[in-house]
Amino acid sequence: MFGLDQKDTKFLWIVVALTLLTPFILNPFPAESAMAQFNAGYPALMQRFAIYGILAIGFNLLFGLTGYLSFGHAAFLGIGSYAAVWMFKLVSMNVIPAILLAMVLSGLFALVIGYISLRRSGIYFSILTLAFAQMSYNLAYSVFTPITNGETGLQLSLSDPRILDAENTSGSLPVPNLWINMNASWDLHLGPWTFTLNAGYYLCAVIAIIAFYLSMRIFRSPFGLMLRAIKSNQTRMAYTGLNTKPYTLAVFVISGMYAGLAGGLLAAMDPLAGAERMQWTASGEVVLMTILGGAGTLMGPVLGAGFIKYCENIFSKINEGILHDWFSFLPDPIENVVVWIGARFVGDGWQLTLGVLFMLIVIFLPGGLVEGGKRIAKRWSKKTDTTTTPAE
Amino acid sequence: MDAIILQILNGLDKGSAYALIALGLTLIFGTLGVVNFAHGALFMIGAFCSVFMQRLLNVSHQIVDETQKDFLGNPLKVDVPYVKEWFGDAFGSALIDWSVPIAIILVIPVMLLVGWIMERGLIKHFYKRPHADQILVTFGLAIVLQEVVRYFYGANPIPTPAPSMFQGSIDFGVLLGFDPNAVVYPYWRLVYFLFSAAIIGLVFAFLQFTTFGMVVRAGMADRETVGILGIDIDKRFTLMFGLAAAVAGMAGAMYTPILSPNYHMGMDFLVLSFVVVVVGGMGSLPGAVLSGFLLGILQSFASMNEVKSIIPGIDQVIIYLVAIIILLTRPRGLMGRKGVMEE
Numbered sequence: 001m002f003g004l005d006q007k008d009t010k011f012l013w014i015v016v017a018l019t020l021l022t023p024f025i026l027n028p029f030p031a032e033s034a035m036a037q038f039n040a041g042y043p044a045l046m047q048r049f050a051i052y053g054i055l056a057i058g059f060n061l062l063f064g065l066t067g068y069l070s071f072g073h074a075a076f077l078g079i080g081s082y083a084a085v086w087m088f089k090l091v092s093m094n095v096i097p098a099i100l101l102a103m104v105l106s107g108l109f110a111l112v113i114g115y116i117s118l119r120r121s122g123i124y125f126s127i128l129t130l131a132f133a134q135m136s137y138n139l140a141y142s143v144f145t146p147i148t149n150g151e152t153g154l155q156l157s158l159s160d161p162r163i164l165d166a167e168n169t170s171g172s173l174p175v176p177n178l179w180i181n182m183n184a185s186w187d188l189h190l191g192p193w194t195f196t197l198n199a200g201y202y203l204c205a206v207i208a209i210i211a212f213y214l215s216m217r218i219f220r221s222p223f224g225l226m227l228r229a230i231k232s233n234q235t236r237m238a239y240t241g242l243n244t245k246p247y248t249l250a251v252f253v254i255s256g257m258y259a260g261l262a263g264g265l266l267a268a269m270d271p272l273a274g275a276e277r278m279q280w281t282a283s284g285e286v287v288l289m290t291i292l293g294g295a296g297t298l299m300g301p302v303l304g305a306g307f308i309k310y311c312e313n314i315f316s317k318i319n320e321g322i323l324h325d326w327f328s329f330l331p332d333p334i335e336n337v338v339v340w341i342g343a344r345f346v347g348d349g350w351q352l353t354l355g356v357l358f359m360l361i362v363i364f365l366p367g368g369l370v371e372g373g374k375r376i377a378k379r380w381s382k383k384t385d386t387t388t389t390p391a392e
Numbered sequence: 393m394d395a396i397i398l399q400i401l402n403g404l405d406k407g408s409a410y411a412l413i414a415l416g417l418t419l420i421f422g423t424l425g426v427v428n429f430a431h432g433a434l435f436m437i438g439a440f441c442s443v444f445m446q447r448l449l450n451v452s453h454q455i456v457d458e459t460q461k462d463f464l465g466n467p468l469k470v471d472v473p474y475v476k477e478w479f480g481d482a483f484g485s486a487l488i489d490w491s492v493p494i495a496i497i498l499v500i501p502v503m504l505l506v507g508w509i510m511e512r513g514l515i516k517h518f519y520k521r522p523h524a525d526q527i528l529v530t531f532g533l534a535i536v537l538q539e540v541v542r543y544f545y546g547a548n549p550i551p552t553p554a555p556s557m558f559q560g561s562i563d564f565g566v567l568l569g570f571d572p573n574a575v576v577y578p579y580w581r582l583v584y585f586l587f588s589a590a591i592i593g594l595v596f597a598f599l600q601f602t603t604f605g606m607v608v609r610a611g612m613a614d615r616e617t618v619g620i621l622g623i624d625i626d627k628r629f630t631l632m633f634g635l636a637a638a639v640a641g642m643a644g645a646m647y648t649p650i651l652s653p654n655y656h657m658g659m660d661f662l663v664l665s666f667v668v669v670v671v672g673g674m675g676s677l678p679g680a681v682l683s684g685f686l687l688g689i690l691q692s693f694a695s696m697n698e699v700k701s702i703i704p705g706i707d708q709v710i711i712y713l714v715a716i717i718i719l720l721t722r723p724r725g726l727m728g729r730k731g732v733m734e735e
Contacts, residue, residue, distance in 0.1 A: 069524045119720055123427055123523050127670050128719060131712035134663055143705030280663060284531055291528060344543065352543075355535030362529040363517070 008216060015212055015299070019205045022046055023195050030192035037317060040310050043185055043198035044269075049306045050204035051265045054211045056289040056301030058258020061215055062251055063287070064296035065224060067231035071126045072113070072133030073286050076106040076256045078140065078278030080263025082147070085154045085273045092164035093174045095182065095203065099264040106260025107253050114252035118245060121234065133280055140275035153274030176268045178203060200269050207265065208302075211258060216298055218254070227251055259286075288354070292361050294368030303369050308354070315353055318346040394565055394574040399692045401564065405581040405650060407688020408588035409435075412643035413665040414672060414680035415592060416636035422612045422675040423629045426515050427523050429530040431640055432662025433537040437506065438499050438641030439653035440541055443550050445495035449475055449488045490555045492649055499641045507637025511630045534658065542655040554580040554649035580649050587646055591639060592681055598635075599677075608632055612675075667715040673728025683726055687711050 004012060018025065027041030040046070059073050080102035087098035117128040140148040148154055156173050168174050175181045182200040218224045229237055230244050237244050267273055276282070285308070293304025323339045323346070330338060345353045365372050413435055420428045452473040460468040476484030487494065514533065518526050553559065558579040565575030599605035611618045611625040618625045644653070651657065668687055672679030693699060695707035706713075718725060 067524070069527070116716065116720065120723070123527070123674075124670065124719055126524075126527065127666055128716060130663060131667060131715050135709045135712045138708035139705055142708050281659070287528065349539065349543075351535060352539035355532045355539060358532030358535065359514075359529055362525055362532065363514075366521075366525060 002213065003217065004220070008220065011298075012213060012216065016209055019050070019209055020202075022049070022205065023197055023201070027193060027195055031194040032192060037322075038314060040313065041195060043183070043196055043201050045309065045313055046198070046201045047204050047265075047269045048309045050201065050208040051262050051269070052286075052289065052305040052309055053302040054204075054208050054265070055259055055262035055286055056293065056305040057208075057211050057215045058255045058262070059286050060290050060295060060297075060301040061218060061258070062255035063290055064301070065219070065227035065231060066248055066251060068118070068121065068248065068252070069126045069287070070117075070129040070252075070255075071280060071283050071287070072129035072131075073255070073259050074280065074282035075113075075133040075136040075278050076110060076259035077263040077266070077282065077286075078136065078273070078275065079106045079109050080260035081267045081273035081277055082140075082154060082263075083260070084264040084267035085156070085271055086147075088156060088162075088176060088267070088271050089154075089160040090162065092162060093176050094164070095176050095178050095264075095268040098176070098268060099207075099261060102260045102264025102267070103257045104260075106263065107257040110253045110256025110260075111249070114249050114256070118248050118252060130280055130283070133278060133283055137275055137278040137280070140278060148273075148275060151275075153272050155272045173271075176271055182268060204265055204269070207261070211261070212298075212302070218251075219298060223247070223250075288358050288361075290368075291366075292357070292368055294370030297368070297370045300368050300370040307369065311353065311357075312350055315346050315350045316348075319343075320347075394570045395696070397565070397568065397570075398575045398577075399696060400689055401575065401577050401581075403689030403692035404585045404685065405688075406691060407685035408585050409643055409647050409661065409684075410665055410668045410688050411681045411684025412588050412591060413640055413661055414668040414684045415595060415677060416640040416643075417665060417669050418672070418675060418677050418680040419595075419632055419636040419639075421669070422677070423608060423632045424511075424515065424519065426518060427526045427530070428515070429527050429662065430510070430534040430537065431530075431636075432658030432660070432665065433534040434503065434506065434637045434640040434658070435644040435647075435661055436541065436653065436655065436658030437537065438503060438644030439648050439657060440545060440644075441499045441502055441641065442492050442495040442552050442645040442648040443545060443653060445498055446488075446491040446552050449473065449491050449494070489557075492552055492554060492646065495645045496642060499645045500638050503638040503641030504634040506641075507634035508630060510637070511633040515633065534662070538655050538658065545655065547655060549652035549654040551652045552648040554583075558583055558649075584646055584650065588643065591642060595635070595639065596677070604628065664711060667711055671715050671718045671725055673725030676725065676727045679725055679727030687714065690714060 002009065002012070023041045023046065025041075026046065027039045029035040029039050031039075040049075055073070055077060059070070063069055083102040083105040084095075084098035087101050091097055113129065113132045117125055117132065120128060141150055158168065158171070158173065162168070162174075165174070175183055178199075180199050182203065184199040186197045188195040188197060226247050230248060234244060263273075263277070266277075289304040289308050290301045291304070292307060293302065294300030320339060320343045323342045324335070327335045327338050327342075343349070345356075361368065367374075413431060416434070417428060417431050420426055420431070450473050452471040454469045455472050456467045457470045458467050460470070462468045473484060473488060475487050478484070479487065510533070514529065515526075518529060561576045561578045562582060563572055563575070564577045566572055568575070599609055607618065607623055607625070608628055611623075611629065615625060644658075647653075664687075665684075668684045669680055671687065672681070672683035690710055691707065694710040699706060
């Protein structure tokens, strides 16, 4: 179905089901229970899962398939956000024109940046993209303040024209909508559980599914095969008389548009845009998500994005008091030591956890979570197989 | 004319910092073939060695001073640093005053050790891995180092003044025959420039005139052959990593009076230093130094008001712009060797 073989169709359906049921899956604990703080099923976080999932899928198309490590992807995210907010300010609070402009604009930027950067490969490509991203970041803070509103960030205001919308007489800032407001939520009470179904999340989820489907098609297409060939041996491709540039440029632009789409959605969920989204540490985060999940795999980047955003949220919430509660079964001196060490990694220390995680993954599990899962599955099947197949 | 000289001078101190970091990066890349994204963090650690030294010399205890009274007439309690007690008032306060230069004594062993641990503990396992992996793991390490420093010293910049002797400015223009007050330049920046020039000179002399340096240069050119000749080149390369770390650390320690250190200063410098290395040519030591100074000076010219009024925002992007142009027109960088990371 949809131009996929049977196995992929099944895979796609699983992804669709998981995405649509996310509000239920991520809320395994009853709302009043002590474990409720580990629930991730609230709209703001779920939206971020979907949006950063899209970003990581797009990044993975470039890095996973061609091996070109871009360190400037956050720039497209930022450009997308700015474009979307401007559409909200000038044209309409409907999200569709905003997202379209975000994609088109970031695609154009990707075309220019990619055209120049892709003349080099390897570390030079990384540095060129980094240079472009830093340039956009610095300019957004300085010369382009009329467009970007500098450090304050670009926000909606009551005096915005919004030529397509009816005049806003409510006296409060309008909310992005797609006929229904993006922050409209519906609480579903089932026994002790509460599930929040949010319009914004479902918009992001549907777009994320489409994005995932497209990336699947690209992975399975001759175009995707060509990109993988470029990754494994670019020189040989050149010797066989093939110009690799159009292929890499095409995937760079696609990847940039994915990032722009993610930026546009971020703005649609919360209509403000700041330059810090373009900083190179933000680019590093995208790289981490992809690596953590598993670069070059379909599902990996999404898992990585979800994992990081979940940890970021949960780890930042935990504080020393909660840790004391957890480890209260230990003898006091040990408890204090454990809590002291633990406290360095939670709350403010989330960045430290991120750094350590980054290192551990790159050192021990270069293939990311997906590879880890495969290894475990392999070991598992080996254990069960030993009875049937003789040792080699 | 005096404006031009002033801008050149202004560019020198930033250029010196870029040159020193880029020199270390190039040493590591040239010897070990590793792209070290944690080098900025080493610069930052060096800077915080200065802060540590300043705090250490200021460790004090309270004594009751009978000669002074507070407003209630009680004897006043005053903090007296231990160094003042041990070495006498004059020498003690001089020590505190000179804490930044004194920190160099601390920085060198600390950074050699940090570099050695980093190389043996982590980088060693990444020689055979792709550059992307090296970038990622050192990027992670940089975040970790940064957060550790933030835990100990907080997120705010910590002012570390230069010795009072160097706190004024020198009227440099008078020496060159311009009007007084036309070219005014802070003493410490001059000191920093001379210091870094000396360090760069020492590193080059070490590589050029000692047997050890000769072996290292030979190893950079052809690692395999040097190994076949029965020399344990890895051991020497580890030491070069330590040396590169020490250079970055000293650059950071001495830079503190110019820029109060905060925990993410390393990242800010790292990106620029990488650009510097690439412009100079991967693996070329003179190229790194040259392009460090060149880009520093270019940046200070770009921040002149006259230039900014023609092309607004140029001061923010000039370095990146130059890097892009150089990378596209001269694939090897300014002074890159043939065949090293050319594609």
